[in-house]
Amino acid sequence: MKTVLVTGAGGYIGSVLVPKLLSKGYKVKAVDRYFFGEDKLDKHENLVLIQEDTRRLKEEVFANVDFVIDLVAISNDPSGELFEEATWQINHVSRVRTANIAKKMGVKRYILPSSCSIYGFQDEQVDETATTNPLTVYAKANEKAEAGVFCLADDSFCVTVMRQSTVFGYAPRMRLDLAINGMTYGAWKTKKLPLMRDGKQYRPMVHVQDTTDVMCLLLEAETSKINGELFNIGSAENNYQLGPLGEMVAKAVAEKIGEDVEVEWYGDPDHRSYSVNFEKVEKTLNWKAKWNAKMGAQDIVDKLESGELQKNTQTITLDWYNELIKWHKIIKNAEMYGGILDI
Numbered sequence: 001m002k003t004v005l006v007t008g009a010g011g012y013i014g015s016v017l018v019p020k021l022l023s024k025g026y027k028v029k030a031v032d033r034y035f036f037g038e039d040k041l042d043k044h045e046n047l048v049l050i051q052e053d054t055r056r057l058k059e060e061v062f063a064n065v066d067f068v069i070d071l072v073a074i075s076n077d078p079s080g081e082l083f084e085e086a087t088w089q090i091n092h093v094s095r096v097r098t099a100n101i102a103k104k105m106g107v108k109r110y111i112l113p114s115s116c117s118i119y120g121f122q123d124e125q126v127d128e129t130a131t132t133n134p135l136t137v138y139a140k141a142n143e144k145a146e147a148g149v150f151c152l153a154d155d156s157f158c159v160t161v162m163r164q165s166t167v168f169g170y171a172p173r174m175r176l177d178l179a180i181n182g183m184t185y186g187a188w189k190t191k192k193l194p195l196m197r198d199g200k201q202y203r204p205m206v207h208v209q210d211t212t213d214v215m216c217l218l219l220e221a222e223t224s225k226i227n228g229e230l231f232n233i234g235s236a237e238n239n240y241q242l243g244p245l246g247e248m249v250a251k252a253v254a255e256k257i258g259e260d261v262e263v264e265w266y267g268d269p270d271h272r273s274y275s276v277n278f279e280k281v282e283k284t285l286n287w288k289a290k291w292n293a294k295m296g297a298q299d300i301v302d303k304l305e306s307g308e309l310q311k312n313t314q315t316i317t318l319d320w321y322n323e324l325i326k327w328h329k330i331i332k333n334a335e336m337y338g339g340i341l342d343i
């Protein structure tokens, strides 16, 4: 039985990846601060939760680990701008540190789930050979992390970087701050779909089930095909322009709920626009995305209708970090002798 250490395991992608790995017969060491709670991962005999900050991970955590999937991050642009220093420390420094310790401890494979946002703004469709153009702290930290882990690749340590498209779809730790997920929620709740101006920007998308399938395939792929390699993760079908994507999601939700949904524009024009080529991952891993925006949006509507999914502060990443920081101060001021009323 092989062991996979997953960082950021209690997050949006981790909460789908971890059960998938367990169902495939892996043992999982799930490392996370659990900012979004431990309840997003169900108990399992082959699952060990390790509550730790990846900036302080110790060598012994990597004992008997075969593979590392390093999902940890401050995971979006607005959070990256607000918590700039922490974003550099976690998204860049801690991931390079984790890869170094993993190599030293004899881990065989290290996978870095990075982001296509590294492409920033591009006039033409880009593949993995394109010059990057990271426009935000989040994207710049990802780029540095890629460079910092790639140079560790050798015959004994296989390093692979996934540049994921923007992810969508239902996960136990749900993120409604992601484009399709937020559009779907707005359309379902208010019959108005929020759409970021000006709608012409290109943005590739990938379903959370599809990107986690690729992570599993990378654990099994021949080393010679993936070592030191970079893969864009997504599909031509899900290379959307945000305007038409919004219309499509509005229609998908309207079809489900039997009511009209309007598009409501917001924000200043978004300067990030990138259309991406995904042939390399499709050919190398003989993989194709199974999901598209319509399927993902309608699946989310099902979860909203059944009550399995509800919007709360935790589903908006930046709001939740702000909330934790606010309450940290309040609790520190109120606490005496290790408690509030009970001491």
Ligand SMILES: NC(=O)c1ccc[n+]([C@@H]2O[C@H](COP(=O)([O-])OP(=O)(O)OC[C@H]3O[C@@H](n4cnc5c(N)ncnc54)[C@H](O)[C@@H]3O)[C@@H](O)[C@H]2O)c1
Pocket: 007, 008, 009, 010, 011, 012, 013, 014, 031, 032, 033, 034, 035, 036, 052, 053, 054, 055, 070, 071, 072, 073, 074, 075, 076, 090, 113, 114, 115, 116, 163, 164, 165, 166, 167, 168, 173, 175, 178, 317
């Ligand atoms: N979701 C997307 O659209 C998307 C797209 C491209 C790339 N990615 C990348 O995939 C990865 C996972 O993203 P996600 O959407 O699951 O994000 P997420 O915010 O849901 O998950 C990140 C997890 O990391 C944990 N964490 C944060 N700082 C930590 C620290 N210092 N130590 C330990 N744990 C810590 C959080 O508690 C959280 O559970 C990230 O690296 C992100 O940049 C995500």
